[in-house]
Amino acid sequence: MASILRSLAATTTAAALAGAGAYAAKTLAARSEENLRPVQSTRTPRILVAGGGYIGLYTATTLRKQLGRADAEIAVVDPRPYMTYQPFLPEAAAGSIEPRHVVTSLRRELRGATVITGNITEIRHAERKAAIKPLTDDPAYEVTYDHLVVGLGSIARTLPIPGLKENAIGFKHIEEATTLRNRVLNQLATAASSWDADERKRMLTFVFVGGGFAGIEAIGEVEDMARAATKEYDSIEPEDLRFVIVEGAGRILPELGEELGGYAIEQLRERGVEIHLNTFLNSCVDGKVELSDGTSFEAETIVWTAGVKPNPVLASTDLPLDERGRVRTDATLRVVEEDGSVVDGAWAAGDNAAVPDLTKGPGATTAPTAQHAVRQGKHLGKNLALVLRGKEPTEYRHEDIGTVASLGLYKGVAQIKGIKFRGPLAWFMHRSYHVLAMPSMERKVRILVDWTEALFFRRELVSLSALQNPRAAWEAAAASGKKPAPGKGDAAPALSGGKQPSGTQ
Numbered sequence: 001m002a003s004i005l006r007s008l009a010a011t012t013t014a015a016a017l018a019g020a021g022a023y024a025a026k027t028l029a030a031r032s033e034e035n036l037r038p039v040q041s042t043r044t045p046r047i048l049v050a051g052g053g054y055i056g057l058y059t060a061t062t063l064r065k066q067l068g069r070a071d072a073e074i075a076v077v078d079p080r081p082y083m084t085y086q087p088f089l090p091e092a093a094a095g096s097i098e099p100r101h102v103v104t105s106l107r108r109e110l111r112g113a114t115v116i117t118g119n120i121t122e123i124r125h126a127e128r129k130a131a132i133k134p135l136t137d138d139p140a141y142e143v144t145y146d147h148l149v150v151g152l153g154s155i156a157r158t159l160p161i162p163g164l165k166e167n168a169i170g171f172k173h174i175e176e177a178t179t180l181r182n183r184v185l186n187q188l189a190t191a192a193s194s195w196d197a198d199e200r201k202r203m204l205t206f207v208f209v210g211g212g213f214a215g216i217e218a219i220g221e222v223e224d225m226a227r228a229a230t231k232e233y234d235s236i237e238p239e240d241l242r243f244v245i246v247e248g249a250g251r252i253l254p255e256l257g258e259e260l261g262g263y264a265i266e267q268l269r270e271r272g273v274e275i276h277l278n279t280f281l282n283s284c285v286d287g288k289v290e291l292s293d294g295t296s297f298e299a300e301t302i303v304w305t306a307g308v309k310p311n312p313v314l315a316s317t318d319l320p321l322d323e324r325g326r327v328r329t330d331a332t333l334r335v336v337e338e339d340g341s342v343v344d345g346a347w348a349a350g351d352n353a354a355v356p357d358l359t360k361g362p363g364a365t366t367a368p369t370a371q372h373a374v375r376q377g378k379h380l381g382k383n384l385a386l387v388l389r390g391k392e393p394t395e396y397r398h399e400d401i402g403t404v405a406s407l408g409l410y411k412g413v414a415q416i417k418g419i420k421f422r423g424p425l426a427w428f429m430h431r432s433y434h435v436l437a438m439p440s441m442e443r444k445v446r447i448l449v450d451w452t453e454a455l456f457f458r459r460e461l462v463s464l465s466a467l468q469n470p471r472a473a474w475e476a477a478a479a480s481g482k483k484p485a486p487g488k489g490d491a492a493p494a495l496s497g498g499k500q501p502s503g504t505q
Helices: 002-031 054-066 086-094 174-191 197-203 213-232 254-270 312-316 370-388 424-437 441-454 472-480
Strands: 046-050 073-078 082-084 103-105 114-124 129-134 141-144 147-150 154-156 205-209 242-246 274-276 281-283 288-291 296-298 301-304 308-310 334-336 342-348 402-408 411-416 419-422
Touching: 046 054, 054 073, 054 082, 054 147, 054 370, 086 174, 086 213, 086 402, 086 424, 114 312, 147 370, 174 197, 174 213, 174 301, 197 205, 197 296, 205 213, 213 242, 213 254, 213 301, 213 402, 254 274, 254 402, 254 411, 254 419, 308 312, 342 370, 370 424, 402 424, 411 424, 419 424, 424 441
Parallel strands: 046 073, 046 147, 073 114, 147 342, 205 242, 205 301, 242 274
Antiparallel strands: 082 103, 114 129, 129 141, 154 308, 281 288, 288 296, 334 342, 402 411, 411 419
């Protein structure tokens, strides 16, 4: 069986490399086109892209391919200088992929565009102005623009649950995935050195709130890693680990349907994962987890993956929002008022936009998935280029070809064109699709190299938890040289290395 899985993994690498090569050839061909029509404008229009996620990166990249530098000025604003490919966060948390390979540098990919590192705090589209707050203590400043692209994305949707803010960690950014990995491995190392049975049980309990893609893929990968890590410890057995899923609905992975969702539940439970359906987190004060079904226990690690909401900055704009706080758009990705009238010069897509889903019934909007965001970003860039050339934009229409999800190494579920897959083949589909969707040829190759190395070497199971407080050692060293304050006792301080002065007891 192991040889079959290794062959399958090698096939994944070969297939992904072939696809990546085709993608590179297509990209180079597109960039070599010289027959671009000039923009119809008396001066160079300024395009402000709010957000450097999927929408920001793909819109700006497409615009740069469609338009010359003399045709448009493009500025992308984001507090992070990189875009995170979120479907790979679970593998980054499990150590299957180097965390830096999950992110793409905006400045490297957006040559010919201006990248501004800061936060947009206000947009006054009627005046064509946006306020940007630098990450430093410098005051905010305003920039003007002709066209606005809103790709601010979403943030974690939290609830006023006692203890949640103080004790939980999110799972939406690479920093959180890295922190989770270090936290889990550090808890194992600490528990292995503890004689307190209750404390060990607390440290080896890991709770994931939310049964969607983020939560299930995260717990699947991290649980896989933690079980493997127990082989490094004589005092910890795989059975000592406790992984818990808390989901308010009656099933997990609802996008995959009841059958595959049920299969995922069976697989996780066979691995010892506790799944609480139709259950809510009531409290987690000081790490004491209390669930709505009456279950109560203590946990050192609580991961919140229970949904997202549009970026709250949208409330500080004069753009039309729907009842869920998303920017209203039509099928061409132009911002529209409630009556359907177009807001000139404003565009939006992704998680923060209510984009009509033309493949479904009236009133339906596209799901907040990477699959839609990547395509919408490219489509928005093409449409904006068309408008700048005096042409009419086209409607965005994309019907999902399927859905894939990983449940850990060599384990997964998938539904492609109505056909259901499970096990190693579904896992292979998951990896193949996402490596091809990963922006940047460099990142595709780096991820393939990570996977190839994993075929021959064991996981890296070292915790770098000190990264969360890198000054701790320095502060301790600085404090060790201080003399005790007067009146604080007559005992002589210990010398370096624990030695005492001659004549002391």
